[in-house]
Amino acid sequence: MSTLLEVKNLKKHFKTPNGLLHAVDGVSLKIETQKTLGVVGESGCGKSTLGRTIVHLLPKTSGEIYFEGNDITNINKADLKALRPNMQMIFQDPYSSLNPRMSVFQTISEPLIINRVETDRSKLTKRVFELMDIVGLSSDLANSFPHELDGGRRQRIGVARALALKPKFIVCDEPVSALDVSIQAQILNLMQDLQDELGLTYLFITHDLSVVKHISDDILVMYMGKMVEYTSSAQLFKNRLHPYTKALLAAVPIAEVGAKKERSLLKGEISSPVNPKPGCRFASRCAHAKDKCRTEEPLFEAVTEGHYVACHYVKEINQL
């Protein structure tokens, strides 16, 4: 397996009226070809910013990004244009991610026109219909406008647009969270099929833990811009180590009778990482926090083979 994407110590800070927002604060990750890395976290944890920074939709503050072994951190405009087709994005909101004034055909054909992939009109038409077929859109919808279609079909348009340039890597930013469950399952299956058929690699951003478990090979848990836990999906769900990951997983309502009566209530609220204080960012909500947690930032290190956690007391908490 070769590594398709590698990110080293990526940071993205925003200036806000209240101070510097550390949206992404030192994230490193690696995704193998044809694998899916799930990024989970609650709102404001920086997961969307991470995805957008990786595909150069937002300029990074510092850090390095490698794509197929090449350093693309400080890529120039022309090279970025050449790289774009390889890295695409699927957006969260199937309503706002489509131009309401463009038909299905226009939306799917736009990337092909901009990048001069198909200059011949009949070939272009053929390719668009091919893409519509791949994502399961019937060809008689070509002239429809987004407002005439339901959420599931709209999201299929978004997927077709992302696939048009035959990308190797797709950042999926909450692609199913705006959809109804029955439609969500259809889109998840579609994305899995596409991965198998086209050899795609995904960075799958979501707040939904059941979805991330279902689709990911590896999972990265983020909290206030920081990496909290990073391991394989199976390992995370079997043997999670960080107190935040534990609380997060315990909070998910399970659709089974009597599945859970114990509530591990996490006190407090998520604040945003504006001018963050030193120490562990989870300390104020953590039941295990000690003085050290409030002064010294925990290192993100391997606790067992391939299982990384950022917590001073991970061994004590888990009796390792």
Added chain:
Amino acid sequence: MSEKTVAIKSRNSGMMRDALVRLFRNKAAILGLIIIVVLILSAIFADIVSPFSYDEQDLRQRFLAPSAEHFFGTDEYGRDIFSRIIYGSRTSLLVGAISVTISSGIGTILGAISGYYGNRVDNIIMRLIDVMLAIPNILLAISIAATLGPGIVNVMIAVGISSVPGYARLVRASVMSLRDQEFIEAARSIGANDARIILRHILPNCMAPIIVQATMSIAIAILSAAALSFLGLGVQPPMAEWGSMLSNGRAYIRDYWWVVTFPGVAIMSTVFAFNLFGDGLRDALDPRLKQ
């Protein structure tokens, strides 16, 4: 082989069709549209429709009251007021259309640039607009017209430039709300450049308010042009223009009511028609605005 049977339409149809259906259900808007169409037709066919020429003087027939021969009476030179109003619609509509084209064109470009790029560009453009807004519209138009000198073309320019700020602000606001939409990000992620994003993705989505504003401001432009002509800065005699007709007739208002009444009614009904139509357009293009 359903692929072959689907013909690709190149431009928008769905949304516009819905809007037209809504528009035609609005009776007030249709009334406005009918008046506008009648005005346009009479302006085009003025030579055929009007019984006299606009500059045909007959000093023996000064100040004739409305009659079967002169529907709206005659003025101080014995010219037929009905004919002059018909010819005047040419001037008024032309002034309205062209000055609105000028203002909406410049305003849209400035607003789009300002809203899309933000920061310093936005600051410079918007302060410029603020300065323009600080001067009352008509005063600005008067000073521009006074600088350029009287004449119909200068009136168009003056009225056009004086209403640029409204468009710039309107377009800037909608561009700013659109700028952060995901489809703009999506366009960027497939490699679209700024020009394409503004022209293909942003502007088509703020057309509705621009169209509405344009329709409404045709009325204002006609009024402004009339006001300029009234002040003597606009159309020069003997050319017929509603504002100058009012202005020339005001001396005789006590004795010969028809000299000012009919040009006044013409201006009023035209403005009224454009406002009705503009209101209807707004409701049709953006049904959410109407509860």
Added chain:
Amino acid sequence: MRDKLLEIKKLKVIYSTDGKVVEAVNHIDLEIHKGEALGLIGETGAGKTTTALSILNLIPNPPGKIVEGEICYNGQNLLKLSQKEMRAVRGNKISMIFQDPMTALNPVMTVGDQIAEVIRLHQKMPRNEAYIKAQEMLETVGIPGNRLKDFPHQFSGGMKQRVVIAISLACNPELLIADEPTTALDVTIQEQVLDLMEKLQKEFNTSLLMITHDLGVVAEVCETVAIMYAGEIVEYGTIEQVYNDTKHPYTRGLFDSIPKFHEDVKRLKPIKGQMPNPAHLPVGCNFADRCPDVMPKCRESEPVVIDVGQNHLVKCYKYVDGGDQA
């Protein structure tokens, strides 16, 4: 059996726009007993919110209209009440929590004013007493009482939803309708809010109508559950009946569509197709086109609701005459 608090009988609500008539809610029956928590589950456009708004007689008219049915509250038909009588019910006997805590609060009023307002509207109470009550309510939902004079923007999303809950419980309503109360919140905050709602519901013996699309939330909070599809209730029973002994193919499909938390499923089994256009509902069963177990007669006539045992109601031909599918 506990006393019946609310009974919806054969409710039918239509929306007519541009000459098209949409049957948003089509002859549904529901019962809520005192102290019961009923979950109403359905996807977008199933008619959940319309049902909730009907109870408070808040259907926007036009375009909406309640054309048939009764909503009996303590034996009194709410649909027959005058606007004035209805206002005395809303917020007092029955109150509602809306989905988005960001827009449910008035940004220019302090939270104290907003809680006191509803108290003073319904209970003749002097101003200062209403504020004392408001402060108590804030503390009940876990917000320090000294934040009474704060404005909504000074609260986070989860806190705002707590304020909304405080407002809705201020008059000790007998029935609380919660329309997706936690959908806009993060899971850990959702957990806190659900916990609070459950506690308060027990404490005040309030009945709860929980409207949601989330099968998990209902499993945590409710005792009975109704599954809605295209304006109809397709399955209705206790949590145990519906979750452990799922009957209707749509309910089955919903469960198969959600990724499992405790077991590994390689591939989900989604429900095929889309929800039918509510303006052109099919003849027969609304779910027929998406149903894996469809039979010829499903497309001919609408199935009736039958009891498959101990008030477990299902609207499906599979269970008529003990089931006659192949």
